[in-house]
Amino acid sequence: MNYQNGGDSEAMLRGQAQILQYIFGALDAMALRCCVELRIADIINHHGSPTTLSEIINGINSPSINVDGLERLMKFLVRRNIFDEKNGEKENLYSLNHCSTWLLCGTDVTLAPLVMLRTNPIIMTPAYVMSHSIKEGGTSFMRVHGAELFDFCQLNSEFNKVFNEGMACTARITTKAILSSYKNEFVGLKGCIVDVGGGNGILVSEIVKAYPHLKGVNFDLKHVISTAPVYNGVIHIAGDMFKAIPCAETIFMKWILHDWGDDDCVKIIKNCRKALSIENGKLVIVEAVQNLDEHDYFNDIRATFDLAMFSHFSSGRERSESQWKKLLAQGGFFRYNIIKIPAFQSIIEAFLK
CATH class of the missing domain: 3.40.50.150 (Vaccinia Virus protein VP39)
Structure with missing residues (x-):
């Protein structure tokens, strides 16, 4: 590979990997959102012991569940150290760890509401126009939504609830x-x-x-x-x-x-x-x-x-x-x-x- 300016090839590879990780980093947050929406941490927690994929499927209780998609999600979350995985007799077993415990929905001390707030499209969309705010001034949130954040909350009761729940969970912690x-x-x-x-x-x-x-x-x-x-x-x-x-x-x-x-x-x-x-x-x-x-x-x-x-x-x-x-x-x-x-x-x- 021909690196610009004759830079060190190993360092350039590391740089490429780092930039790729940042480019796809939004999927990390969305994987957490998917986990919270499906209540995967709660299913494992309620099971009371390391849990198979089949048991997680039963806990989700959907007649048309995409088993392949769920398995790939769990492999990704294990890769990110969100869950632990070990070999079982017939199926691999998933368990909570110091990260996934923060994704429990039925506890007072949790980051699950903040996951739902920070991955909400209303919160994420302003990042798309950040360059305009730098070039031209103004607030990215205002540019996208036509109101400042707190004014928007006042006008949108559904998002106001999501916002307050996200803030309340951090307040408890x-x-x-x-x-x-x-x-x-x-x-x-x-x-x-x-x-x-x-x-x-x-x-x-x-x-x-x-x-x-x-x-x-x-x-x-x-x-x-x-x-x-x-x-x-x-x-x-x-x-x-x-x-x-x-x-x-x-x-x-x-x-x-x-x-x-x-x-x-x-x-x-x-x-x-x-x-x-x-x-x-x-x-x-x-x-x-x-x-x-x-x-x-x-x-x-x-x-x-x-x-x-x-x-x-x-x-x-x-x-x-x-x-x-x-x-x-x-x-x-x-x-x-x-x-x-x-x-x-x-x-x-x-x-x-």
Whole structure:
């Protein structure tokens, strides 16, 4: 093969393989979606032991199932280490592992709703016009759908449900990480805790459940909290964080500020400052902190997520520590701590003094 510029042939082969992997990478996500839609992980889990293809077929219970297609899907998912496979007496046996456990639909801690959100055509289509957004400006999502993402959710109840479920599943996972790593901080808190942009209220409800001396407020847009369930110790309040935020001793924001540009973030942070009812009140931000020189399980996906923010929001982005420090100072918070937790995000504590 004649490589351009006389480059090293082995390196060029590796490069070709890498580009091909990226080109066909979308099929990885769609294979996960297929797995969730067919409830394959749940079928294996309910079986209670390593499961044959025939038993998976029985669990799917379709009169016209494509057995060859299912077998090829399972081989692919084993290749991707989503399931484990071993030889059986008559058929190979499939079992769950540390990856496929996250695809269970009948559990509280799952990524299955996020799979369905991230592979939804409404979310995926904006990537097709990313080059236009780079050349001409504007938001890819707006260019494709004629509305910004949150406005689109308000106008489309079916997608709004998919979006809220995807956000709620990540909230549950992050909440467990917060409660395990930040638990001593909750003991000393008093009064009311407001979760700004709290969606279905998962985060604040779990905090209040674990620390019943606190009162919880889930604060979000009207169309968001309209589908939120009832939780003991939590009230839902509709409003606009750009206008005013309910007063509290502690304000939480999880995965909110990365949706917005710097100017909007400063407005929100200033409103948080106004809403803190005591001078030693605390703003707790749960967001990714970009550090491309550091290596952990989530470092690469943080970079990918920054590109997702670019395609979905007019000014959304993931930020480095220096960028967070600047935003907090502009919003009136001149002291902060960053606390790492076992999750995609970190905890950023911000103080008035």
